[in-house]
Amino acid sequence: MDDGPEPQTPDSEPQPANSGHPYEGAAVAGATLATIASPFRSLVAALLLQGRETDPARKAQLRTWAWVSGGLLALGLVIGLIAVATVAGHVNDVRNRMRPNPAGPCQGGPEEGASGVNIPGTNKYVMPCVFGGTATISFP
Numbered sequence: 001m002d003d004g005p006e007p008q009t010p011d012s013e014p015q016p017a018n019s020g021h022p023y024e025g026a027a028v029a030g031a032t033l034a035t036i037a038s039p040f041r042s043l044v045a046a047l048l049l050q051g052r053e054t055d056p057a058r059k060a061q062l063r064t065w066a067w068v069s070g071g072l073l074a075l076g077l078v079i080g081l082i083a084v085a086t087v088a089g090h091v092n093d094v095r096n097r098m099r100p101n102p103a104g105p106c107q108g109g110p111e112e113g114a115s116g117v118n119i120p121g122t123n124k125y126v127m128p129c130v131f132g133g134t135a136t137i138s139f140p
Contacts, residue, residue: 020055020056020057021055021057021058022057022060022061023058023061028061031046031065035068035069035072036072039069039070039072039073039076040069040073042069043066043069043070043073046062046063046065046066046069047062047066049062050062050063050066104132104133104134105133106129106133106134106135107129107130107132107133108129108130108131108132109129109130109135110127110128110129110130110135110137111127111128111129111130114127114128116128116137119136122138123138123139123140124136124137124138124139125137125138125139
């Protein structure tokens with residue numbers, strides 16, 4: 001026979017009926033999928049649920065969920081920064097390739113009608129090239 005709720009002493013807090021019971025497999029699987037799909041939303045959800053949870057086992061699971069979500073968010077940020085740095089470096093490399101380099105190898109062949117510079121004591125001339133660089137040409 002049920003006599004109703006037990007009397008509470010001032011020092012004891014009421015314990016939920018499911019105290020000490022962590023979340024079960026389906027809830028954990030859902031949290032895992034949500035974390036992979038959207039770490040930011042999962043982090044917010046874990047923090048909100050953790051603030052309302054009174055069961056210590058569930059609170060610990062939610063804290064772990066929040067840490068994993070935050071870690072995935074940070075990992076995504078690091079990967080994004082590496083990708084941006086890589087693209088920026090590649091764009092800068094392409095810009096440097098487009099600028100003519102007079103000291104480099106001839107690209108596009110010697111410019112037609114350009115006057116070359118004679119190398120003293122030889123019959124060789126250094127000619128500028130169309131897309132950068134120089135070419136040394138011998139004249140008989």
